[in-house]
Amino acid sequence: MKAPPCFEDLESKKIIRNICEQHRIDMELLKDLCEIVNVHAGSGRRIGLPEDIETVLDRFIKNGRES
Amino acid sequence: MYLSRLHLQNWRTYADATFEFNAPSEHRSVVLIGAMNGHGKTSFLLSLYLGLFGRFGLRHCEGFAAYDSGQDFKTYRDAITKFRRNTADSSEPTVIDITLTPSWRDSSEEEKVRVVRRWYFSGRNEPKQGSAFEEVDIYVGDRLQKPTTIDKDPIVLAHERVERNLFEAHVAPAFFFDGEQAQKLIESQGERGLKKAVEVMFGTKVVEELAETMNQYLLRMRQTTGGRRRCSEQQQELDDKLKERDVLSEQIGKKQADLQKLENDKEQKEQQRSNLQEELARMGGMNNLTYAQVEADYVRAEKEQVDAEKALGSLVRQLGLALGTWRLAPAIQNRLRTEALREDWESLKRGTIDNREKVLAAALPEPDPILGDLPQQTRSALRDRFAIALESIYNPPPSNCAENFLLGHVKGDARSRVLQLLAQAQSIGSAKIRGAAKRARDARDAFEEAKSRKERMQDVPVTTQQIREKLDTLNSEIQQNIHGIGAIENELKVLKANLHELNKRIGEIREQLARLGPEQRRIAVAERVCRALEELQESLRPATTARLESYVTRHFVNIADRRFRTATVSLAPGQPPQLVFGNGHPAMLLETNSGFERRAFGIAFTLALAEITHRRVPLVIDTPLGNADSVYRPRTLKALADFDLDQIIILTHDKEVTPDLVEHIRGQISQKFLVEYQEAENASIVHPDSYFTR
Numbered sequence: 001m002k003a004p005p006c007f008e009d010l011e012s013k014k015i016i017r018n019i020c021e022q023h024r025i026d027m028e029l030l031k032d033l034c035e036i037v038n039v040h041a042g043s044g045r046r047i048g049l050p051e052d053i054e055t056v057l058d059r060f061i062k063n064g065r066e067s
Numbered sequence: 068m069y070l071s072r073l074h075l076q077n078w079r080t081y082a083d084a085t086f087e088f089n090a091p092s093e094h095r096s097v098v099l100i101g102a103m104n105g106h107g108k109t110s111f112l113l114s115l116y117l118g119l120f121g122r123f124g125l126r127h128c129e130g131f132a133a134y135d136s137g138q139d140f141k142t143y144r145d146a147i148t149k150f151r152r153n154t155a156d157s158s159e160p161t162v163i164d165i166t167l168t169p170s171w172r173d174s175s176e177e178e179k180v181r182v183v184r185r186w187y188f189s190g191r192n193e194p195k196q197g198s199a200f201e202e203v204d205i206y207v208g209d210r211l212q213k214p215t216t217i218d219k220d221p222i223v224l225a226h227e228r229v230e231r232n233l234f235e236a237h238v239a240p241a242f243f244f245d246g247e248q249a250q251k252l253i254e255s256q257g258e259r260g261l262k263k264a265v266e267v268m269f270g271t272k273v274v275e276e277l278a279e280t281m282n283q284y285l286l287r288m289r290q291t292t293g294g295r296r297r298c299s300e301q302q303q304e305l306d307d308k309l310k311e312r313d314v315l316s317e318q319i320g321k322k323q324a325d326l327q328k329l330e331n332d333k334e335q336k337e338q339q340r341s342n343l344q345e346e347l348a349r350m351g352g353m354n355n356l357t358y359a360q361v362e363a364d365y366v367r368a369e370k371e372q373v374d375a376e377k378a379l380g381s382l383v384r385q386l387g388l389a390l391g392t393w394r395l396a397p398a399i400q401n402r403l404r405t406e407a408l409r410e411d412w413e414s415l416k417r418g419t420i421d422n423r424e425k426v427l428a429a430a431l432p433e434p435d436p437i438l439g440d441l442p443q444q445t446r447s448a449l450r451d452r453f454a455i456a457l458e459s460i461y462n463p464p465p466s467n468c469a470e471n472f473l474l475g476h477v478k479g480d481a482r483s484r485v486l487q488l489l490a491q492a493q494s495i496g497s498a499k500i501r502g503a504a505k506r507a508r509d510a511r512d513a514f515e516e517a518k519s520r521k522e523r524m525q526d527v528p529v530t531t532q533q534i535r536e537k538l539d540t541l542n543s544e545i546q547q548n549i550h551g552i553g554a555i556e557n558e559l560k561v562l563k564a565n566l567h568e569l570n571k572r573i574g575e576i577r578e579q580l581a582r583l584g585p586e587q588r589r590i591a592v593a594e595r596v597c598r599a600l601e602e603l604q605e606s607l608r609p610a611t612t613a614r615l616e617s618y619v620t621r622h623f624v625n626i627a628d629r630r631f632r633t634a635t636v637s638l639a640p641g642q643p644p645q646l647v648f649g650n651g652h653p654a655m656l657l658e659t660n661s662g663f664e665r666r667a668f669g670i671a672f673t674l675a676l677a678e679i680t681h682r683r684v685p686l687v688i689d690t691p692l693g694n695a696d697s698v699y700r701p702r703t704l705k706a707l708a709d710f711d712l713d714q715i716i717i718l719t720h721d722k723e724v725t726p727d728l729v730e731h732i733r734g735q736i737s738q739k740f741l742v743e744y745q746e747a748e749n750a751s752i753v754h755p756d757s758y759f760t761r
Binding site: 003004005006007009011012015016019020022023024025029030033034036037038039049050053054057058060061 | 231269270271273274276277280281284287288306309585588589592593595596598599600602603606607610611614679
């Protein structure tokens, strides 16, 4: 799944990265969460959405990316 | 991504037609589809809206702008019935089959997307009721996508899937439009609609949706998970403490830099002070001498210099000849000595010969008491013999005497004086001169030093005063530095102590958070994500608008009339698009401009949208040039062909993109089609590789 174009664009990427740093999260986490939103919007199902979010959050926490 | 295939069955004038499009190459992106009015251009365009998006695309069709896709099914069914080929067999559905394929420029993750939409009709050619009317199959790659839930209308599900894999229905007119529609796009949607299109395509809409999703997730988690407040407060405190630590670290860094600067400054000043003190010490040493002593030394040195120079001059004069000839002296001396020997030899010889008669008279007296009375002849023979013997005493001359006189004018005393002078030059001349020169040089140096000392002696009181003043200033500055350093060191101590305390607290909170359950930790991260998303939406929106304005301006200026060369497109919030001029002219609403300017803006907006969103969606334009004049036409056509897109499909009639005009973009054309309505078959027929002729 491709990330939204604003995550690829140089200028907006800079803005996103700065805000992520300020809030001690990373761009990968946001990209993963965007992907979940896209997948669920496309499939039309909401079942499993919180679980998908939790998987991404847990991966973030487990990998020590949580400050 | 490019449109690789479009199959139309029972669609308007098309009975059963297929367009197969070539994969675009790097420099050939333009596809020309020529059709006279009523032969199938608009049908082609409408098939894209309705084939891809069904009822969600109807409002982009002429006459349906106000259509509400959510509720009004009847209008949609009527519209499809109207678009259905009027002579279609009732047993056959109306079918639009669209395939979009990734181009060589798309990432390898992209897959081919095929949307097959069928509408079914009853025996009287009336739309079937309910869900029997419409059917959609979606293939990603070659895999048929099955509905994932039965709770939702399969058409809606399919629609969401199309939007997810391609783009949202409401931005379709930004990529598939007729020239006139480009104008309407601005008029009907205005700045809000245009920017919305960008937000969707750029992905900022996804960010908005994510923010909403995360807020819902948090709400749900807070309801189901205990200890939310505790976790949230601790996380907040941790965030605050981490921010506080960042500030503190920055302060410490700054203070350390200030401290370093002050220490460097102090060191420099101490070095200056040391140099001045040394100078003062030297001055103090001179001060011990009396001025009389210095004066006496000066006079003495001056006299010695004069004497030494005189002595040197005299010596040079005395030894002038010797100095001039001292290099030839040995040869001259030798010659003179050998000539002296010859002179002595000749003198002795001449003396003996001159005394010969006396010697003979003494050796052979007359009468001779020894030899008696000899005959005269005998006596004469004896005299001759004696005379020869006498002369033979000086023959041959001495071996080291000269054979002749080269320097015959230098004789006797003169020769002795010359030899004496030469001997002096050889033995003592150069040494004496060197000695005298050294004495003169030493005397000159001594005099210069005495003179300098005498001069400095006169300045001593002023200079020492100046040095003392400088030293006072330096001492004061060094004291200030020392105080400053002390103060900063104290501040640093306090700051470091605070940092230590802060780190302790951060450690404690982290330990507490680590002991929290997984739900609470997720909440903590999710809260941070929500705050970041909130800020992100605020930051991305103005940045995106600014870029959109810049890109639209660039494309618009490239296409529009030259008088708009200095114009800038403004998409100010709540305002319709305007043209702002740098030369002081008042701003101009775009909707008040001529039809072609509005058309040019629509095209510029589309190109800007593709550029800003990095979307490689095919561009399909029905009559892009309209009634543009002969200057606009090639310029607009060239701007389109030059744009970096995979595929640009231009639908045109014979008076618009004429065969002559095609020459302007000959090298950029990938494919041509000619669509002709044939009355005999009552259908539009697609002729690949054909076009209008002159």
